[in-house]
Structures are given as C-alpha cells and as structure tokens.
Amino acid sequence: MRHTRFTDCDLSHAALGGCKLAKTVFERCLLVRAELFQTSFSGMDLSDCDISGVAISGGELRNARVNLEQAAQLGVLLAGVVLAEAALPRETH
Structure with a gap:
C-alpha cells in the first residue's frame, strides 16, 4: 500500500501480515x-489508534510511535518503539 490514509477505520481482526507500507497513515483506527x-x-504514528491484542513478532513496530498506554500493553515487544510526546510525563518546576 502506497500513499494511503486510513481515518476512523475499523480494521479489527484484519490480516495485514506481509504488507509493504509506504507513506501510509493510520488515524484513529481500530486495529x-x-x-x-x-x-x-x-x-508511523499509531498513538491515536487502538492496537490492543495485535499479533506481532516484535520488530513490526520498531520506530513506530505509540502512546504510554499502548507501550504498557505491548510490554517487552517494544524494542525500538518511540513513545509519543503527549504520553510522556512533563517536568514541573
């Protein structure tokens, strides 16, 4: 899939294995x-998508952007995943 935007799509239980994604955007999607x-x-920024229970082997989300709740759900499979800034606690002085 190239130059594709998925907005407010329900892709629950979708079989996206082996896809080649280029310039693909997922906004507020159910995965x-x-x-x-x-x-x-x-x-890719998946921080506003629901990715609960996704089936991955580990490397698929490397350098993808997720929020703190998603990171907690995915646990040890997240080597190399970037947390979205809004999800990180801010320092107060």
Whole structure:
C-alpha cells in the first residue's frame, strides 16, 4: 500500500501480515487483534489508534510511535518503539 490514509477505520481482526507500507497513515483506527506479522510500521504514528491484542513478532513496530498506554500493553515487544510526546510525563518546576 502506497500513499494511503486510513481515518476512523475499523480494521479489527484484519490480516495485514506481509504488507509493504509506504507513506501510509493510520488515524484513529481500530486495529484490535489485527495480524501484523512481517509488516513494518516504522515511522508511523499509531498513538491515536487502538492496537490492543495485535499479533506481532516484535520488530513490526520498531520506530513506530505509540502512546504510554499502548507501550504498557505491548510490554517487552517494544524494542525500538518511540513513545509519543503527549504520553510522556512533563517536568514541573
């Protein structure tokens, strides 16, 4: 998929394994229990999507952007994932 924008889409249980994504955007999408094996989401912002229960082997979300809640759900599979700035606690002085 090239130059594709998914906005407010329900992709729950979608089989997206082995997809080649280029300049693809996901905004407020439901990716609940989607199969994402061997599909790179590098550089994509998934922080406003629901990615609960996604099936990944680990590297698919490397360099993708997720929020703090998503990071907690994904746990150890997140090596190399970037947390969205809004999700990080701000320092107060």
